Amino acid sequence: MEEYIDRVLISKEELGKRVVELGAEITRDYEGKKILVLGILKGAVPFMADLIREIKLPLAYDFMALSSYGVSTQSSGVVRILKDLERSVEDVHILIAEDIVDTGLTLKYLKENLRARNPLSVKVVTLLDKAARRKADVTPDYNGFSIPDEFVVGYGLDFNEEYRNLPYIGVLKQEAYEIN
Numbered sequence: 184m185e186e187y188i189d190r191v192l193i194s195k196e197e198l199g200k201r202v203v204e205l206g207a208e209i210t211r212d213y214e215g216k217k218i219l220v221l222g223i224l225k226g227a228v229p230f231m232a233d234l235i236r237e238i239k240l241p242l243a244y245d246f247m248a249l250s251s252y253g254v255s256t257q258s259s260g261v262v263r264i265l266k267d268l269e270r271s272v273e274d275v276h277i278l279i280a281e282d283i284v285d286t287g288l289t290l291k292y293l294k295e296n297l298r299a300r301n302p303l304s305v306k307v308v309t310l311l312d313k314a315a316r317r318k319a320d321v322t323p324d325y326n327g328f329s330i331p332d333e334f335v336v337g338y339g340l341d342f343n344e345e346y347r348n349l350p351y352i353g354v355l356k357q358e359a360y361e362i363n
């Protein structure tokens with residue numbers, strides 16, 4: 184698997200340090216509030232699993248799975264809910280946990296959809312922000328790292344469902360795209 188990694192963009196140590204910082208910031212901001220951390224499957228799972236253990240407050244977590252209609256890697260902005268929340272959110276502050284915000288189309292749809300359910304608030308924490316590709320007017324409230332316009336894998340992010348279990352964020356070699 185790692186023979187196809189061209190270079191490490193964010194190391195395991197850098198990821199760990201930043202997740203601790205994000206957890207501390209969220210802990211300060213949400214003191215006394217009832218939080219629902221909402222992970223977006225599947226990419227957010229490793230980040231969310233580490234982050235929730237750095238949020239030193241009582242919280243609940245749940246997941247949604249979304250799929251965007253579009254041609255291959257091009258997101259169209261039309262999103263379908265594959266797995267929805269299991270309960271009402273009217274009494275909670277929702278903190279959406281994402282691995283990456285790219286065009287922002289997924290997040291724009293999701294925020295609008297969730298706001299219609301009348302939660303106390305909706306905010307977003309993302310591990311990575313690729314702002315150069317933004318098409319929708321959305322800004323994450325908490326961002327781990329701003330990254331350049333490169334396709335990255337690892338720590339939840341995949342290429343054809345592989346590489347999600349790498350402990351760092353890396354950039355693939357050209358060969359990796361050619362063999363698949």
Ligand SMILES: O=P(O)(O)OC[C@H]1O[C@H](OP(=O)(O)OP(=O)(O)O)[C@H](O)[C@@H]1O
Pocket residue numbers: 223224225226227249250251258281282283284285286287288289290340341
């Ligand atoms: O800002 P956007 O351009 O809308 O892209 C961001 C979305 O794309 C990725 O999910 P993906 O559809 O690859 O699913 P996965 O998490 O299961 O890999 C990521 O987890 C975000 O949900």
Ligand SMILES: Nc1nc2[nH]cnc2c(=O)[nH]1
Pocket residue numbers: 283285313333334335336340341342
């Ligand atoms: N794996 C992966 N998925 C993405 N979805 C949007 N941008 C990216 C990216 O850079 N890598």
